[in-house]
Amino acid sequence: MKASLNRPKNHRSTGRITLNDVAQAAGVSPSTVSRALRGERAVDPDLVLRVLEVSDKLGYVPDPAARALASQRSDHVTILIPLLSNTLFVDLLEAAQRTLRAAGFQTLMGVTHYNASEEEQLLREQLHHRPAGMLITGLDHSPTTQKLMARSNVPCVHLMDLPENKVSNASLEAVDEALSQGPYCVGFRQTDAGEAMTQHLMAQGKERIVFAAAQLDPRVMQRLQGWRKALKMGQLYDPTLEWLNPAPSSLALGGLMFEQIMKQSPAVDAIFFCNDDLAQGALLAAMRLGISVPHQVAIAGFNDLTGSDQMWPPLTTVRTPRAQVGEAAAHMLLELIHGEIPKQPQLDLGFEIIARHST
Amino acid sequence: MKASLNRPKNHRSTGRITLNDVAQAAGVSPSTVSRALRGERAVDPDLVLRVLEVSDKLGYVPDPAARALASQRSDHVTILIPLLSNTLFVDLLEAAQRTLRAAGFQTLMGVTHYNASEEEQLLREQLHHRPAGMLITGLDHSPTTQKLMARSNVPCVHLMDLPENKVSNASLEAVDEALSQGPYCVGFRQTDAGEAMTQHLMAQGKERIVFAAAQLDPRVMQRLQGWRKALKMGQLYDPTLEWLNPAPSSLALGGLMFEQIMKQSPAVDAIFFCNDDLAQGALLAAMRLGISVPHQVAIAGFNDLTGSDQMWPPLTTVRTPRAQVGEAAAHMLLELIHGEIPKQPQLDLGFEIIARHST
DNA sequence: CTGAAAGCGCTTACAG
């Protein structure tokens, strides 16, 4: 109180309690308050205690803008996701944001709509705010985007995807420098997941298994690869079993695709949709059309989104660890921000086949 | 280029192109550049042109932190929503964010989980960042929250709700001061919507119409009031027709509630769920249980969420203008930020009954 | 209409 009253009344005083007020009240210099508050070493423990106490009593709150200006680093973390209409990304966002907020960081979300130039534009805007770190969906980015990220020198963790070539332990150990460990990413092997679900269907005796996909983002294409691999190994591959539609994924589109597939390829005995919303739409369409699932045709999805367990019949799907990805990626980013080196630069969180009654 | 090379090389130079660089290159003072760039009046049009050109050529980007520190106002807008798991709020968020971004503002989202103390905490954190404005879901807030908002002097628009008492034109005209026009809000009349759907069911000859609700936030309770009003007018009101469950809304809960209702009150001929996810869950449960909709019992929902048109049978519901609410509220907030007075401080965007086959 | 100067509230080399 006193400190703030003693402050010279100039024409731009804001009435805010400043670091200077705390310094005066604690009888130390502003530098010391600054260091004590940020938990820097090299400050007398007694002073730290005193500063903390005084700052608490005065209700001091550091000004983020002043801090950002002086330190050239804000407390913002940018997260770039393709869409908000797929609950997958909402789950990712929520988990990341919760983790980052607990560590004192603000999350700034950007929606790229799967569009490279929107992604670049968002990145540019965000970079002007000097974010402390970035979380970006996927590993595939335009050359410009990659250049922006590299030049910015802002730590970055990629979400939901892992590099194709598994890095052997031997080569990992050979790497000494921190930066050469990138790209940092947290996800799971999309290809393996696609393969596993296909094998699950094959194990149930299915022989004509369609892969039906929309959106066709890089992760969907990896699942396609997994499906191809499994079918080829079982000598069941046939290119006419691929139904790829670049339109955005939705329940309605799933229904439409299901109807088309059943009309053109009645011999199909299973359909593996690349996302649960498509599969849910197919289940609903089957009901409308009087097609019995799984007896006439089995249906499987991907991601285990909300509602898949409530469908009739309940949907067989691949459960993906999106909340865990969001949380683990945020933790990895926090390590990088604090200058630490993550033990596992590429973190594989796995997946799980959830067998329900639609197959 | 030249300007930045001429800058004195001190120990903290960041290499960034600053307003000073632009000023030197344009041969004017920094003050003039600052004013020209922000489109303030009282600058010679020729100079404005020159400054714009030079700043463009140098690729100057104002530093948000420096601007925030000097002006005591950031380019952040805070949006507080209850949940991310209800697509209603995701739609709201996306529309608001798109609009604000186009106007040069960053959106910071906070999730309150319908919890007053979380809301307070989020508000406190956000206020330290001196947001330019705030978007807050609902009109009901704790006294502390209201006090924080009032004291902060940050313009605020409320979402999805309108004050109960319709303000007459006469009393509106009597008000001269801008601030007394608050609270600013954009939404629709929840009570009227609840009443309208109930009347729709009554018009179809339904006589025992259950109101089934979860979450029980203030807007749900208003829909309940509308349902009560309609039933009472039709002499059909019976307190045992109210099924209120404070648990979070979900497909699974809808299924559960449906099962309970049908077990305990077989004479019911319609169920009006307060949200589409509950109604969708009920539709799925009906299928499981072999209960025919709408012949045995009609089912109606609220909000027209994704998938409601895809259900079997397609769900009768109330379409609510959430994307429009997000956009209009953002526009209203922008007006307030620029010191303008919105023509309609309470903006009613209405709703629409969507009659499909579940009733 | 324009500019010089002070100030916003922090952090951080530098010197001790």
Added chain:
DNA sequence: CTGAAAGCGCTTACAG
């Protein structure tokens, strides 16, 4: 381990 001083890059009364 601590402090005085400069600096981050803007905005804004004030004077002209």
